Amino acid sequence: MRAFQALLHTEYTVFLRDKASLTFTFLFPLIFILIFGFLMRGMGDVEDARLGLFVPAGVESKILERTVSSAGSMSVTRYDDQPSLQAALEKRTIDFGLIWDGTKLLFLYDSSRVQENYAFEEVATGITADFNLAHQGLSPALTVEKIHVGREAATDWFNLVVPGILAFSILSAGLFAVSGHITAMKERKLLDRMIVTPMRPIALLAAIICVRLAVVYISTLITLFIAMTVLKLTFAVDWFRYTVFVATSTLGMMGFGTLIALLVRKPSSASNIAHILSIVMMFLAGIYFPIEIMPSYLRTLSKALPLTYMAEALRYATGVIDMTETRFWGITVAMFALAVVLLPLLARYVVSADRR
Amino acid sequence: MKGILRIAAGHLFTAFRERVTLFWFLIFPLFLLTILTLIFGNMGQEGEISFAISVVNLESNTAGPVDFAAIVEGVFEETGTASEEGKEPLFTLTHPSDGEDLEEFLAREKEALRLGHRAAVIVIPEGFNQELLERMMRSGSSPSENGAFTIYINEGNAASEMATSIIEQILSGIDRQFLAHVGRFQEEEAIPSETLWVGSGGEELSYVDFLLPGVILMGFFVNGLFGVPGSILFARDRRVLRRYWVTPLTVPRYLAGFSLGHLTLCLIQFALIFMLARFAFRATITFAEPMPILFLLLGAITFLTFGFFIASVAKTANAGMAIANILNMPMMFLGGLFFPIGGLPTFLKVIVYANPVTYLAEGLRMSLGIQGETFSIPLTLAVPVGWIAFCIFVASKRLSWDVKR
Numbered sequence: 001m002r003a004f005q006a007l008l009h010t011e012y013t014v015f016l017r018d019k020a021s022l023t024f025t026f027l028f029p030l031i032f033i034l035i036f037g038f039l040m041r042g043m044g045d046v047e048d049a050r051l052g053l054f055v056p057a058g059v060e061s062k063i064l065e066r067t068v069s070s071a072g073s074m075s076v077t078r079y080d081d082q083p084s085l086q087a088a089l090e091k092r093t094i095d096f097g098l099i100w101d102g103t104k105l106l107f108l109y110d111s112s113r114v115q116e117n118y119a120f121e122e123v124a125t126g127i128t129a130d131f132n133l134a135h136q137g138l139s140p141a142l143t144v145e146k147i148h149v150g151r152e153a154a155t156d157w158f159n160l161v162v163p164g165i166l167a168f169s170i171l172s173a174g175l176f177a178v179s180g181h182i183t184a185m186k187e188r189k190l191l192d193r194m195i196v197t198p199m200r201p202i203a204l205l206a207a208i209i210c211v212r213l214a215v216v217y218i219s220t221l222i223t224l225f226i227a228m229t230v231l232k233l234t235f236a237v238d239w240f241r242y243t244v245f246v247a248t249s250t251l252g253m254m255g256f257g258t259l260i261a262l263l264v265r266k267p268s269s270a271s272n273i274a275h276i277l278s279i280v281m282m283f284l285a286g287i288y289f290p291i292e293i294m295p296s297y298l299r300t301l302s303k304a305l306p307l308t309y310m311a312e313a314l315r316y317a318t319g320v321i322d323m324t325e326t327r328f329w330g331i332t333v334a335m336f337a338l339a340v341v342l343l344p345l346l347a348r349y350v351v352s353a354d355r356r
Numbered sequence: 357m358k359g360i361l362r363i364a365a366g367h368l369f370t371a372f373r374e375r376v377t378l379f380w381f382l383i384f385p386l387f388l389l390t391i392l393t394l395i396f397g398n399m400g401q402e403g404e405i406s407f408a409i410s411v412v413n414l415e416s417n418t419a420g421p422v423d424f425a426a427i428v429e430g431v432f433e434e435t436g437t438a439s440e441e442g443k444e445p446l447f448t449l450t451h452p453s454d455g456e457d458l459e460e461f462l463a464r465e466k467e468a469l470r471l472g473h474r475a476a477v478i479v480i481p482e483g484f485n486q487e488l489l490e491r492m493m494r495s496g497s498s499p500s501e502n503g504a505f506t507i508y509i510n511e512g513n514a515a516s517e518m519a520t521s522i523i524e525q526i527l528s529g530i531d532r533q534f535l536a537h538v539g540r541f542q543e544e545e546a547i548p549s550e551t552l553w554v555g556s557g558g559e560e561l562s563y564v565d566f567l568l569p570g571v572i573l574m575g576f577f578v579n580g581l582f583g584v585p586g587s588i589l590f591a592r593d594r595r596v597l598r599r600y601w602v603t604p605l606t607v608p609r610y611l612a613g614f615s616l617g618h619l620t621l622c623l624i625q626f627a628l629i630f631m632l633a634r635f636a637f638r639a640t641i642t643f644a645e646p647m648p649i650l651f652l653l654l655g656a657i658t659f660l661t662f663g664f665f666i667a668s669v670a671k672t673a674n675a676g677m678a679i680a681n682i683l684n685m686p687m688m689f690l691g692g693l694f695f696p697i698g699g700l701p702t703f704l705k706v707i708v709y710a711n712p713v714t715y716l717a718e719g720l721r722m723s724l725g726i727q728g729e730t731f732s733i734p735l736t737l738a739v740p741v742g743w744i745a746f747c748i749f750v751a752s753k754r755l756s757w758d759v760k761r
Contacts, residue, residue, distance in 0.1 A: 023678065031685055038704055039695045089554050090728025097554075105549040111561040112727035115396060116696060121551075122521055128549040129528040135547055138540055141491040142428075142504050142531040144524060149470050149477075150510040160514065272379045276387065283391055290515040292475065293405050294395055296444050312472075321512045322470045 003199055007207035015211050024176075025215055029169040029223040033162060033231075036288055049120060052094035052108075054079045059102040067131040068098070071123060096120040098127070105131065150322055151236075159235070162227045163318045164287035166220045167310035170246060172278045173219070174253025177212040178205065179260035179270035182350055187266060201347040209254055209343070216250045217243070224318070236319025245317050245332050249310050252335035255342030256306075261350045281307035306335070359605055363613025364620065367587065371621055380582060381621065385575040385629050389567065392694060393637050397563045407475035407519035410450040410465045414458055415484045424488045424534060425480045431530055432478065446522065450474070469510050475519035477508040492538050555728045564637040568629070569720045570693035575625045576655045577688060577713060581680045584618065584663020588755075589673035598758050607757055615660060622656040647723035651736075655716045658740040661747035662712070668755035692717045715739040 015021060051074050055061040068076055077094060079085040085097045089110050096117075097108035107124040109117050133140060185191045194204065227233050257274070264270050284291070284298060285307035291299050302308050313331045316323040371377045411432045415425035436449040450468075452461035468474045481487075481504075488504055507523060510516045535541035553560050591597045600610060626643075633639035643649060666683075670676035690697060690704060691713025700708060708714050719736030721727035 019678065023682065027682075028685075034704065035685060035689045038700050039689060039697065086554050090730075092728075092730055103547075105547055106552055107549060108552045108554050109560075110728065111553040111555045111559065112566060112721065113696060114561050114563045114566045117560075122525065124549065125525050126528065128547070129525075129532065132532065132547050133535070133541065136541055136545060138535060140528065140531050141488055141534060142527045144505045144507050144527060146507050146509050146520065148511050149466055149508050150512045157514075160512065266375075269375060272376065275384075279388075280391065283395055290513070290518065292407055292515040292518065296406065298394060299406075315512075321472055324471060327471075 004203045004207060007199070007204055008210055011207045011211040015215065025169075025173055025219050026222060028172075029165055029219060030226060032165045032168065033158075033223065033227060036161075036165075049074045049096070049123060050094045051076050052079055052085045052088050052097040053077070054082055054085045054097070054099045056101055059100060061100060063134050064100050064131055067127055067134050071127050071130065074123070096124065098124070151319060158227065158231055158233055159320050160315065161288060162224070162231075162233060162235075163314035163320055164285070164311040166223060166246075166318075167249070167285075167307055167314045168278070168282055168287055169219060169223065170216055170249050171253050171281060171307050171310065172274065173212065173216045174250050175257045175260065175274040175277060176271065177216075178208060178254045178257040178350075179264075179274060180257075181208055182258075182261040183264060183266060183270045201350070202344060205258070205343060205347045205350070209251065212254070213247060213250050217246050220246055238317050238319065241328065242314075242317040245313050245328075245335075248332050248336040248339070249306075249313070251339035251343070252306065252337075255339045255346075258342055258346045258350055262346055281305050284308075285311055287311055306338075310335070360609055360613040360616060363605070363610055364617035367614055367617030368620055370587070371583065371617075377583060377586075381575065381579050381625055382628060384578070385571050385625065386632050388574070389564075389571045389629060389632060390636075392567055392571075393564050393633075396567075397637070405518075406444040406446065406448055407515055407522070408448045408450065409474060409476045409478065409519060409523070410461075410468075411478045411480070412452075412458060412462045412465065413480045414462075414482045415480050416482060417485055420485045420489065422489075422537070423485060425484045427534075428480060428527075428530055431526060435526065447519070466508055469508055469516070472510065472513050474510075475513065475515045476523060478523060479506040479508065481506065488534070489538075492535055492540060555726065561726055562638075562640070564633055564639045565641045565726060566721075567694065568633045568639050568641060569724060569726075570717055571633075572626055572629050572652070573655050573691075573713065573716055573720065574688060574693050575629060576622050576652075577659050577691075577693075578684070579618070579622060579625065580656075580659025580661075580663040581666065581684055581687075582663075582677065583621070584660055585667040585670060585676035585680060586673065587614070588664075588667045589670060589676045592756070592758065593673045601758065618660050619656055626652065641724050641726060643724070645723070647733075648720060651716060651720040651723050654737065654740050655720070658712050658716065658744055661744045661751070664751035664755060665747035668751040668753075687711055687713050690714075712740045712743040 049072075051068065053061075053065075053068065053076055055064070055078075065076075068074070077088070079088065079097075082099060085094075085099065086108065088094045089097050089108055092110065095113075096110070099106040099108070105124075105128055107121075109120060111117075113120075130140065182191070185194075195201070224235065224237070228235060256277075260270050260273050264273060282288075284294070284302045285305050286302060287307070291302045291308070294302065309331045312321070312323065313328055315321040316328055371381065409432075411429050413425050413429045415423075418426065432447065432449065435446045438445045450465065452458060462477070462479065465474060465477045469477050484504065491504060505527065507520055509520050532541055536543050552558070555561075588597075597610075630639075630643070643652065666676055666679050670679055686707055689695065690700070690707045691711045692708070693713060697705075697708050697714070715731060715736040718727065718731050719733065719740075722729055722731075722733065722736070
């Protein structure tokens with residue numbers, strides 16, 4: 001026990017001295033929220049779209065204007081001719097354009113906005129349909145009443161993204177924590193010295209895990225706090241489930257990290273593998289956009305990624321989405337099982353001298 | 357000249373021997389191009405997206421002239437079949453089991469929606485046929501305030517909003533057919549709609565053509581940001597540079613050789629990324645014009661000098677890597693390389709406008725003809741040139757070529 005305490009104290013001191021690790025652990029989740037959150041927030045969202053409209057002189061446009069104004073909260077800017085409308089589109093002063101010459105509707109899109117055009121095209125389809133009815137003095141007979149089912153907190157894009165980013169930071173911290181640290185100790189020949197002492201391999205792993213576990217938990221709390229204060233988000237956090245899940249998922253990901261440490265010798269290689277895994281999972285786990293927009297084989301892959309389930313469970317624990325208790329605890333137990341199986345099993349192989 | 361070439365070759369060989377270098381400079385850009393193209397390449401296209409929905413038809417009165425409810429249900433059933441072999445159906449529909457009470461089925465589906473297993477639940481209410489007929493006859497005179505349909509959605513599920521938008525489009529098409537059927541809507545008087553693509557030769561741009569210039573610049577950027585300070589600072593800290601200085605090699609000749617090696621590395625990087633995009637993802641853009649080549653060269657030189665700048669402000673190699681890591685994400689993603697940057701808040705736009713990556717990405721895309729002029733060409737050239745001048749000035753004043761004794 002004294003050996004473990006000494007190792008714990010050492011690991012704590014080492015972490016505090018390591019400015020790079022401190023920066024990555026605490027700053028990166030915030031950078032991810034700010035950059036990716038704002039970048040991808042508007043993708044596919046046409047609520048604030050800007051439409052440029054050109055109707056030549058003498059062409060009746062009242063019905064069209066009424067149709068456009070009832071198509072949502074878009075802003076509409078009128079142009080005097082087609083070239084100025086096209087110039088505005090190219091300069092991105094407007095998102096898409098519409099020309100009504102009395103015989104047809106011509107929708108103009110900026111071909112370089114490949115990620116957003118499909119959403120503008122959907123709006124255009126709606127405008128065309130409504131205008132066609134209105135033009136013949138009709139109104140839609142098949143109207144729709146939409147009723148929201150689920151939690152109210154889930155209505156903001158950031159509410160969904162923040163728990164996803166928390167899950168991502170747990171994943172990357174877990175993957176890097178053991179793999180990076182152990183391989184660095186190997187490279188510096190520190191492990192060679194330690195394993196000739198009576199220290200048990202699992203004690204060293206346990207010390208690394210305890211320190212990183214606390215750090216990851218604090219890091220997620222800081223991120224959550226900033227999201228709530230700076231971005232003015234509301235989360236109905238179930239602290240018991242949140243704490244249990246952050247702990248078990250961090251442990252589970254450290255188990256995966258140990259697997260990486262087993263496969264590579266250099267910290268840089270461990271970091272590269274962890275990076276690749278993190279980035280693949282970040283894009284495929286539905287953190288920033290729904291997995292339904294991906295091709296089916298990527299959707300299948302998404303279902304095989306732990307981050308998909310981690311994000312889902314954290315969204316539940318922060319009160320954003322609903323989930324059955326069985327599913328939540330199933331994910332939690334699976335994460336814990338990963339740690340329980342992988343960490344003791346691999347400890348003796350990972351905490352060994354580098355003799356290759 | 358021989359010495360310069362040897363330094364260049366040395367830089368190149370060192371880069372290829374280092375696995376980390378290979379990973380970040382060659383494998384990572386290729387990997388990013390692949391994964392982003394796979395995800396976003398067909399975004400929003402029918403046959404590639406699929407949503408789980410259910411249609412609950414509560415209409416029991418089918419004795420009228422037309423069973424509108426059955427027609428609507430049938431249309432959604434059709435969307436549950438893929439339009440082409442090998443493609444996915446737009447919607448995957450769940451049906452009630454044999455003899456299951458529809459109200460119970462609806463309750464079960466609403467629960468599935470709440471738990472995120474369904475994107476939407478469409479309910480055709482009891483009395484729908486009669487109600488719709490009346491609505492159609494008075495269409496235009498008194499717009500209906502209440503919905504004929506109910507769609508249950510889950511706003512906590514982004515897929516739900518996307519599916520709802522598609523459902524509304526389908527309903528709008530059905531609406532028009534119904535109105536035409538009862539003689540209210542005249543198909544021959546329908547207003548057609550057409551599409552005009554502005555930029556990129558009047559055609560819709562493929563995602564890989566949009567992405568490719570961004571990934572190439574990202575490769576150059578990472579190369580300059582990590583490779584340049586890494587090579588210089590590690591060589592300095594390990595006293596490799598000190599050994600150079602006892603030979604007749606001068607700092608300017610070393611720099612010339614280093615820069616030549618770096619630019620060759622960029623060229624190899626460009627060739628590999630371009631070939632992957634061209635042959636694996638069928639990219640169509642070509643860089644064989646003076647302006648794109650100028651922007652590529654300008655990009656490589658800007659990021660090279662940016663690397664010198666980092667090397668000059670960092671005291672050690674590790675500090676240099678830490679600075680590069682901190683600058684990497686904001687500069688890369690807030691430069692418009694991969695995602696549109698138009699909708700960012702003001703405090704992030706400051707980074708966008710100060711970022712040389714923004715101007716290089718815009719300039720390269722404009723010169724390739726795949727984007728309109730968001731900035732003027734002189735500005736997209738002037739800002740990176742300004743950064744080059746600034747970085748060279750700082751590096752010439754601060755960069756130390758030997759460890760401090």
